[in-house]
Amino acid sequence: NAGVTQTPKFQVLKTGQSMTLQCAQDMNHNSMYWYRQDPGMGLRLIYYSASEGTTDKGEVPNGYNVSRLNKREFSLRLESAAPSQTSVYFCASSETFGDSNQPQHFGDGTRLSIL
Amino acid sequence: SQQGEEDPQALSIQEGENATMNCSYKTSINNLQWYRQNSGRGLVHLILIRSNEREKHSGRLRVTLDTSKKSSSLLITASRAADTASYFCATDAEDSSYKLIFGSGTRLLVRP
Numbered sequence: 517n518a519g520v521t522q523t524p525k526f527q528v529l530k531t532g533q534s535m536t537l538q539c540a541q542d543m544n545h546n547s548m549y550w551y552r553q554d555p556g557m558g559l560r561l562i563y564y565s566a567s568e569g570t571t572d573k574g575e576v577p578n579g580y581n582v583s584r585l586n587k588r589e590f591s592l593r594l595e596s597a598a599p600s601q602t603s604v605y606f607c608a609s610s611e612t613f614g615d616s617n618q619p620q621h622f623g624d625g626t627r628l629s630i631l
Numbered sequence: 632s633q634q635g636e637e638d639p640q641a642l643s644i645q646e647g648e649n650a651t652m653n654c655s656y657k658t659s660i661n662n663l664q665w666y667r668q669n670s671g672r673g674l675v676h677l678i679l680i681r682s683n684e685r686e687k688h689s690g691r692l693r694v695t696l697d698t699s700k701k702s703s704s705l706l707i708t709a710s711r712a713a714d715t716a717s718y719f720c721a722t723d724a725e726d727s728s729y730k731l732i733f734g735s736g737t738r739l740l741v742r743p
Contacts, residue, residue, distance in 0.1 A: 520673070551733075558719060559674070559733040574730065606673055617662055617681070620731065622673030 518542050522607050522623035529597045529630045537592040537626050539607030547613040548590035549574075549620065550582060552603040559606065565590055566613035597630045604628070635663075635720040635734035643740040650707040652737040654720030655700075663696060663703050664721045664731070674719060677705075710741045 523538045541548065546567045551559040551574075561574030565584040579601060581593045590609075594601060604627050608620040638653045654663065662681045666674040680687045680696045680703065687694045693706040707714055717738050721731040 556735055558735040561730055564730065608674075617679065619664060619676035619679060620674075622675070624671070624673045 520607055520609055520621055520623035522605075522626050524626060525624070526627045527629070529594075529628065531597060531599060531630060533597050533630075534593065534595050535597065536594075537605055537607075537628075538589070539591065539623060540589045541607075541609040541621070542588065543609060543611075543621065544587070545609035545611050545621070546587070547610045547618075548584065549608040549610075550580075550590070550592045551606045551608065552576065552601075553606060553625070554603050562592065562605075564613070599630050602628060602630045635722045635732060637718070637720055637734045637737040639737060640735070641738045641740070643742065644710055646710060646712055646741055646743050648710055650710050650714070650739055650741070652705045652718050652739070654703045654705070654734055656703075656720075656722045657701065659698075660722045662723070663694075665692075665694060665703075665705050666719045666721060666733075668717045668719065668736070670716070677718075707739075710739075712741050712743045715739060715741045 520541045549564040550562040553559050560576050563582040565571045568587045571582050583591045604625045606622050606625045608622045610618040610620045635654050635656045664679045665677045668674045678689045678694050680694050691708045696703045717736040719733050719736045721733045
């Protein structure tokens with residue numbers, strides 16, 4: 517039971533470099549999310565995709581782009597990494613959107629350091 | 632601003648004791664969820680309580696919700712070392728857009 521799989525698990529970048537964080541879920545969920553987790557801040561929503569073919573901004577979208585490649589995959593791209601983007605990034609999925617009764621299922625995160 | 636805030640920020644107890652964590656929120660909600668996060672891992676959904684419910688149980692977990700005080704509590708009974716983790720509450724976004732807003736969490740340490 518893979519659930520939500522994130523790659524890579526760890527990454528170190530230099531300021532200005534770009535990279536894409538990958539996320540895939542095998543639960544046939546319609547909705548997917550990207551969060552960042554910083555010490556003492558809880559999780560903050562970066563972008564979400566309510567369904568295949570749609571994406572929307574969350575609380576902290578600046579500096580990021582996303583692509584919902586298909587129903588299974590949702591990627592997060594940093595075009596020009598900045599030290600303020602050092603964080604742990606979590607991908608999550610839920611069966612549907614628009615129904616907050618749905619629990620979200622999380623991957624184990626990507627730990628990203630930007631020097 | 633965060634919708635949910637947990638209290639205390641950190642809690643250390645002996646194995647076998649009960650652990651109580653609290654969550655306060657600011658606006659009306661449809662439901663409140665609790666999640667657990669083990670070190671280095673993602674969040675795992677524990678329990679959901681709807682706004683019209685006052686108490687819910689799941690195994691050793693007991694969640695209460697007081698909508699008049701805009702607060703919830705998570706009680707873990709007969710704690711085990713394996714319960715050591717961070718616990719987060721999550722509520723609906725203030726704009727009712729169905730997005731979840733997570734609190735900053737309570738770090739629980741259960742000493743063997």
